[in-house]
Amino acid sequence: MTLHSTNPEGRKPVIRCAACPIADRAVCSYSTARELSLLEAIKTYRTYLPGDEIQATGETAPQVGSVVEGIVSLSRLMADGRRQMVGLLFPGDFLGRATRETAPYDAIAVGQVTLCQFDRRRFETLLRESPALNRRLLDMTLDELDAAREWMVLLGRKTAREKIASFIALTARRSRAPETPEGLHIALPLTREAMADYLGLTIETVSRQIGALKRDGLIILIDARHLVIPDLDALGAEAGDDVV
Amino acid sequence: MTLHSTNPEGRKPVIRCAACPIADRAVCSYSTARELSLLEAIKTYRTYLPGDEIQATGETAPQVGSVVEGIVSLSRLMADGRRQMVGLLFPGDFLGRATRETAPYDAIAVGQVTLCQFDRRRFETLLRESPALNRRLLDMTLDELDAAREWMVLLGRKTAREKIASFIALTARRSRAPETPEGLHIALPLTREAMADYLGLTIETVSRQIGALKRDGLIILIDARHLVIPDLDALGAEAGDDVV
DNA sequence: CGTGTCCTTGACATGATTCAAGGTACGTGG
DNA sequence: CCACGTACCTTGAATCATGTCAAGGACACG
Structure with missing residues (x-):
């Protein structure tokens, strides 16, 4: 067959x-x-x-x-x-x-x-x-x-910024992201709307917080769905998780 | 221990x-x-x-x-x-x-x-x-x-009022509450702080929303930890759940 | 009584949503 | 090949729900 x-x-x-x-x-x-x-x-x-x-x-x-x-x-x-x-x-x-x-x-x-x-x-x-x-x-x-x-x-407890940082860090962990000299290169599997639904946010807030993380140098946006994480630990620190 | x-x-x-x-x-x-x-x-x-x-x-x-x-x-x-x-x-x-x-x-x-x-x-x-x-x-x-x-x-998606209504309705379901002529008589098992931690709120918001449900006649407060639900369906409607 | 815990209420601050507008990328049909 | 439509994304301004800060009340217990 x-x-x-x-x-x-x-x-x-x-x-x-x-x-x-x-x-x-x-x-x-x-x-x-x-x-x-x-x-x-x-x-x-x-x-x-x-x-x-x-x-x-x-x-x-x-x-x-x-x-x-x-x-x-x-x-x-x-x-x-x-x-x-x-x-x-x-x-x-x-x-x-x-x-x-x-x-x-x-x-x-x-x-x-x-x-x-x-x-x-x-x-x-x-x-x-x-x-x-x-x-x-x-x-x-x-x-x-x-x-x-x-x-x-x-x-229940994280801020919008922490939610976005958590999601990006999770994606980096789940998809064996290739490491380049600039950092981990990852593809976001979800649209902004799906991210919003996952994180309990609106798409506008998702978009703004991604923009904020980019401005702060924690991520480098290639396009809306691709980005580079120069320092995963620094991003993880924004996620609000205690060491596990 | x-x-x-x-x-x-x-x-x-x-x-x-x-x-x-x-x-x-x-x-x-x-x-x-x-x-x-x-x-x-x-x-x-x-x-x-x-x-x-x-x-x-x-x-x-x-x-x-x-x-x-x-x-x-x-x-x-x-x-x-x-x-x-x-x-x-x-x-x-x-x-x-x-x-x-x-x-x-x-x-x-x-x-x-x-x-x-x-x-x-x-x-x-x-x-x-x-x-x-x-x-x-x-x-x-x-x-x-x-x-x-x-x-x-x-x-992720409910308002503070819906969260409180959901919690009270859940408590009514979980504890076989005695039915009196005025309605279901239930005891809240948690302090305001524990409710806040369960619902992802602050204790002040919990307290205010309980007050609001009381003012709207959806619950009758006996004391801080005991209340009567005159109409469980009406309370359930405030919880934002679709029929399951 | 005094002290501690739990709860309520008010005034104010703020983070996130809502509403609105526009931009980009991509596929489709003219 | 270009114009158009559509889906997706970004940004700004205003609003609002909830959090924060502060004060005080109710009740139990020693």
């Missing part, structure tokens, strides 16, 4: 697990070769275009799976249109909840996304028999919980 | 699991009688006084366990003294992480607290062999993650 459509959205040929780029971080990373072959038998790949809604609030998802490429945002929309992002999934992260049918937030593709998906019920069956999958899922959920709690501190 | 021999802080006689008030909600609620007897063999009870630090940020906890009575707050303290609460544990909730040695936040007793504790390493041994415990822990962690994400929406 090596048929590609012109549209990048849709099903894709299955990659062998042995060659999977996220094999060391994904939900299957504790699994034995035998278990991998069971997973391999039920997995399908699927790609989404930027802005595609992968799953809507309250919608029953027939599939769960791992993010292989790209970034997925999880966000909650209030009745009057206010939106708050509640999570950002990077490659290796798990999307969907094996033991729940629905999720109380929207999953939206940020940029182009490839997922390695499993039928939810078949995955759940495997889960019931596999301590390795169970344990891995628990560990990943604990990591997500830690990340959510760290974000609660940011949302 | 010093162990006082004087009541009420310290070790307590072990209650039989069969008579446990949180048996239906705790981490052991999926377990068979046989497994319960294994847990019973390693459990100890311990009580804490209001304000006691049950576990400090980064401190290695030799014990994990369930909240039996009282409320435990989880909070993060920033270097300059700003504090953000990142979770509230009610009876039945699990404190501590079986697969991690430390936690990045302080656990503090709100009011008097009784815990049913297990030695972390022995608990982990049981966990490795028990699908029921594993599954229950995963489900509870997913619930905590949902709660954390709901709180992110509150912290």
